[in-house]
Amino acid sequence: MLSAEGLRHAFGGGRGEGGGGRIVALDDVTFTLEAGQTLAIFGPNGAGKTTLLKVLAGLIRPDAGRATVAGGRGAIGWIGHQSHLYGHLTVRENLLFWAALYNVPAATRAQRAADVMQRLGIAEHAERAVWALSRGLAQRAAIAKALIHEPRVLLLDEPFTGLDLAAAAEFRTLLAQLRGAGRVVVLATHNVGEGVELATDVAFQRRGRFVQFAPRGGRGPAQIADEYRRALGEAGG
Amino acid sequence: MGDWLRQAWTVARKDLLLEFRTRTAIVSAVVFTALVLTVFNFGRDPTAVATIDLAPTILWVTFTFAAMLAMNRAFQLELENDALEGLLASPLSRTSLYWGKLLANLVFVAVVEVVGLPLFVLFFDVPVAPVLLPLIAVIALATVGFVAVGTLFSALVIRTRFAELLLVVILLPFLLPPLIGAVQVTARLLGGRPLSESAGWLRLLAAYDIAFVTLATLLFPFTVDE
Numbered sequence: 457m458l459s460a461e462g463l464r465h466a467f468g469g470g471r472g473e474g475g476g477g478r479i480v481a482l483d484d485v486t487f488t489l490e491a492g493q494t495l496a497i498f499g500p501n502g503a504g505k506t507t508l509l510k511v512l513a514g515l516i517r518p519d520a521g522r523a524t525v526a527g528g529r530g531a532i533g534w535i536g537h538q539s540h541l542y543g544h545l546t547v548r549e550n551l552l553f554w555a556a557l558y559n560v561p562a563a564t565r566a567q568r569a570a571d572v573m574q575r576l577g578i579a580e581h582a583e584r585a586v587w588a589l590s591r592g593l594a595q596r597a598a599i600a601k602a603l604i605h606e607p608r609v610l611l612l613d614e615p616f617t618g619l620d621l622a623a624a625a626e627f628r629t630l631l632a633q634l635r636g637a638g639r640v641v642v643l644a645t646h647n648v649g650e651g652v653e654l655a656t657d658v659a660f661q662r663r664g665r666f667v668q669f670a671p672r673g674g675r676g677p678a679q680i681a682d683e684y685r686r687a688l689g690e691a692g693g
Numbered sequence: 694m695g696d697w698l699r700q701a702w703t704v705a706r707k708d709l710l711l712e713f714r715t716r717t718a719i720v721s722a723v724v725f726t727a728l729v730l731t732v733f734n735f736g737r738d739p740t741a742v743a744t745i746d747l748a749p750t751i752l753w754v755t756f757t758f759a760a761m762l763a764m765n766r767a768f769q770l771e772l773e774n775d776a777l778e779g780l781l782a783s784p785l786s787r788t789s790l791y792w793g794k795l796l797a798n799l800v801f802v803a804v805v806e807v808v809g810l811p812l813f814v815l816f817f818d819v820p821v822a823p824v825l826l827p828l829i830a831v832i833a834l835a836t837v838g839f840v841a842v843g844t845l846f847s848a849l850v851i852r853t854r855f856a857e858l859l860l861v862v863i864l865l866p867f868l869l870p871p872l873i874g875a876v877q878v879t880a881r882l883l884g885g886r887p888l889s890e891s892a893g894w895l896r897l898l899a900a901y902d903i904a905f906v907t908l909a910t911l912l913f914p915f916t917v918d919e
Binding site: 510513514515516517528529530532534536537538539540541542543544545549553554556557558559586601 | 700703704707710711714715770773774775776778779780781782783784785918919
């Protein structure tokens with residue numbers, strides 16, 4: 457459903473061999489995920505997590521390697537650092553706009569928007585302009601935007617940012633439901649405490665490279681945090 | 694309606710709705726148009742140069758700079774909450790995105806021109822009525838060309854510092870051919886000459902439109918992709 461083969465990417469400097477000043481964001485990243493799998497990618501700031509998600513979303517063309525998502529762009533739901541919402545449109549108008557772009561049939565857009573707002577607890581804010589929403593509500597609206605076309609692949613870049621504890625717990629429940637519905641979820645975060653319990657697979661990323669990629673098994677947050685510190689320590693010296 | 698055109702209209706309709714809500718660009722451009730025409734009206738010496746000789750240049754300089762204000766906004770509104778990233782990650786084709794922006798910009802600039810033309814007649818007392826239809830056709834022909842180029846360049850500069858200044862600097866040289874053509878045809882029309890006398894300039898304007906709408910459509914993906 458989602459595969460990455462030998463992804464390499466660097467920013468800055470020249471593209472040729474030994475280009476000076478290049479920052480390696482992806483270094484031979486390879487993995488495959490099937491329906492129902494959730495990959496949690498942990499890594500420090502600058503590890504290349506966002507670049508990886510952008511490559512998977514088709515926003516960045518990698519220097520080498522290939523990323524494939526079954527169903528293409530239309531099958532992807534993306535939650536990034538920004539909400540992608542227009543401040544002067546209402547929540548409903550934003551959702552209808554994005555639904556149209558994702559080719560949701562016109563006859564079902566309104567109902568789909570109403571359903572997703574209901575699920576995320578923002579139905580009563582449907583007619584409010586996005587600029588007037590609190591940060592937490594705006595984040596929920598951003599999640600609603602990502603789900604409006606019922607994507608089969610969800611790419612989440614630091615999705616818990618801006619959510620209070622209750623909203624974060626609700627979001628984790630929602631993610632668990634989405635995973636249960638046979639979706640692939642890729643979640644990238646620098647906070648090892650976030651999202652571990654949702655993951656079927658865990659990767660640690662440092663300087664663009666997966667220093668560990670394995671099924672989570674029965675490992676809990678504390679064990680994974682401990683392994684994360686050790687793995688990054690060994691990789692970086 | 695083709696899928697790409699339907700999606701382009703979705704983008705254009707969203708831009709127009711946003712503009713309707715905020716009215717930032719359109720009010721600025723209309724006020725700018727009125728101010729420039731006022732400045733030209735009081736800043737010229739009517740005894741030195743006949744109004745009819747100066748009027749076409751004034752009209753087109755005003756329209757060109759007012760249009761730039763509107764075009765600047767086309768991609769600026771996509772920077773809010775990085776909506777541009779969302780657009781690029783969606784199934785929306787780059788062609789649809791460009792055409793959506795082009796359509797919205799054409800509407801913006803048309804509104805500015807609809808307000809600007811009567812003001813121009815009011816200030817400069819030029820005989821527009823007998824040539825109104827051909828004049829509107831010339832305005833439309835020239836506007837399509839420079840909005841096509843302006844939309845492309847506004848995407849090109851949007852992630853740079855001083856985008857508004859940079860747009861003017863790189864766009865103006867490309868606007869010279871349609872600007873010269875439009876001024877020449879307008880001068881002939883206001884001078885009571887037949888439209889057939891401007892056939893060469895009209896062909897240039899039409900050729901510019903076809904060439905730059907095509908080129909901009911083809912080049913646009915390279916301006917927005919990382």
